[in-house]
Amino acid sequence: MISGLIVYNAVDTKKNQWFIDEFLQKLNDEEVSLSFLDEEFLNDYIKTHHVDFVIYRARNYKLVELLEQKGIKVFNNSLVNETANDKYLTYKMLKDNNLPYIETFDKPKTYPCIMKSVSGHGGQEVFLINSEEQRQDILNKYPSLEFIYQDYLANDGDVRLYILNKSVITSIKRENKQDYRNNFSLGGSVSIYEPNKEMKEAALKIANLLNADFIGVDFLLTKDGYKIIEIEDPVGSRMVYQATDIDIISRYIEYIRNNI
Numbered sequence: 001m002i003s004g005l006i007v008y009n010a011v012d013t014k015k016n017q018w019f020i021d022e023f024l025q026k027l028n029d030e031e032v033s034l035s036f037l038d039e040e041f042l043n044d045y046i047k048t049h050h051v052d053f054v055i056y057r058a059r060n061y062k063l064v065e066l067l068e069q070k071g072i073k074v075f076n077n078s079l080v081n082e083t084a085n086d087k088y089l090t091y092k093m094l095k096d097n098n099l100p101y102i103e104t105f106d107k108p109k110t111y112p113c114i115m116k117s118v119s120g121h122g123g124q125e126v127f128l129i130n131s132e133e134q135r136q137d138i139l140n141k142y143p144s145l146e147f148i149y150q151d152y153l154a155n156d157g158d159v160r161l162y163i164l165n166k167s168v169i170t171s172i173k174r175e176n177k178q179d180y181r182n183n184f185s186l187g188g189s190v191s192i193y194e195p196n197k198e199m200k201e202a203a204l205k206i207a208n209l210l211n212a213d214f215i216g217v218d219f220l221l222t223k224d225g226y227k228i229i230e231i232e233d234p235v236g237s238r239m240v241y242q243a244t245d246i247d248i249i250s251r252y253i254e255y256i257r258n259n260i
Contacts, residue, residue, distance in 0.1 A: 002032045002260055006055040009039045012234075016057070019237060022249045023055065027256065039063070046070060053260045057234040059085045059121070073260055075213045076233050083210060084233035087118045088148050094228055097209060099202050102220070102227045105149045108135060112152045117145040121232075128152060156221045158229060159193050161203040162240060162248060164214045165255050168203060170246055171195045172239045173221075190243045195219075199226055206231060213259075214252050 006023050008016060020036055027034040037045055039058045045051075046067065053073040056064055061082035067074050083089045087104075094101035108115075108129070115138060117125035125145065129135050139147070157175035161168055173193035195203075203217040206228075216232030240248045 002052045003050055004032060004034045004053040004055065004260065005037045005042075005045075005051055006034060007037050007039050007042055007058055009058045012057065013038065016236075019057075019249065023253065026250065026253050032257070032260070042067075046072070053256070055256065056081065059119070059234075061085070075256060075259075076215065077211060077213075080210045080212045080215060080231075080233050084215065084231035085119060085121070087116055087120070087230060088146075089118075090231055091148070093206075093209070097205065099205065100219075100225070100227050102150045102153065102229065108132070108149045110151070114150045114152050115147055116150070117142065117147055119145070153220060153222045153227065158221060159195060159199070159219045159226070160216045160232065160235075160239065161195055161199065161219070162214075162216055162235065163203055163207045163212065164248070164251060166204060166207045166212070168195070168200050169248060169251065170240055170244055171199075172243050174239070190239045192243050202228065213255065 004027070006020060008020065013020065024034060024036060034055075039060065042054075042063060043066070051067075051072050053075070054067055055075050056067070059081065061078045064074050064076075064078035064081050068078055083093055091101055091104040093099075111132075112128055112130045115127045115129050115135060120126055125142065127134075127138055129138070157173050159171055159173045161171045163169070171193045173191050175189050199219055202219075206212070206217055207215060210231075212233070214235060216235035218229040218232060219226040220229050237248050240246055
């Protein structure tokens with residue numbers, strides 16, 4: 001019997017219960033035993049239980065490294081987790097590999113600009129700021145966070161390419177007429193989008209550089225072309241089910257079965 005875990009932190013568990021339940025239902029049979037575990041208990045659990053693989057849906061790459069050191073297969077690996085969940089590391093990887101990026105600074109160059117915590121996700125801890133006073137107010141409110149700064153780029157929304165097994169599965173456009181952030185979780189609308197060849201090649205290059213299993217690559221659509229905003233790990237699937245008839249969870253489960 002192959003033994004596995006699907007792991008989330010406590011906050012994200014509440015928002016992703018359907019995703020978890022789908023995995024527990026579809027990846028439990030006579031060959032595979034899958035259980036859910038809160039990230040808080042993972043370190044102690046692997047000391048006393050045999051685990052062959054982990055579907056890791058949290059954001060602590062150090063934990064993933066620990067699993068890898070014990071020979072446990074992790075979906076996604078620690079390089080994906082570390083890079084995707086640090087916006088500065090993402091920017092550096094894009095720049096170093098000649099991929100389309102948004103110029104990023106450790107201090108504002110001009111106002112207005114976008115102020116982002118390096119560890120934020122889901123559109124959280126992202127601010128459109130217009131003055132140094134406003135920046136200082138945010139720094140005082142979030143004293144433990146590290147921020148980066150990017151020029152504000154007018155746009156027609158953004159596009160997420162879903163990459164599974166280093167193939168583009170689908171592409172979803174997000175727009176939000178009420179907010180400068182296009183995130184679906186913040187009220188953005190979604191629709192199917194056909195990316196051009198260059199966008200696909202850029203997203204696949206990222207997946208290959210990181211040896212990623214299942215990620216999202218987000219592109220901002222500007223008047224000067226597209227720019228990569230960030231890499232999503234763990235990537236959510238709500239938009240896929242909202243805009244398409246693709247059962248991407250079942251596809252991911254099949255991929256996992258073939259790689260454990």
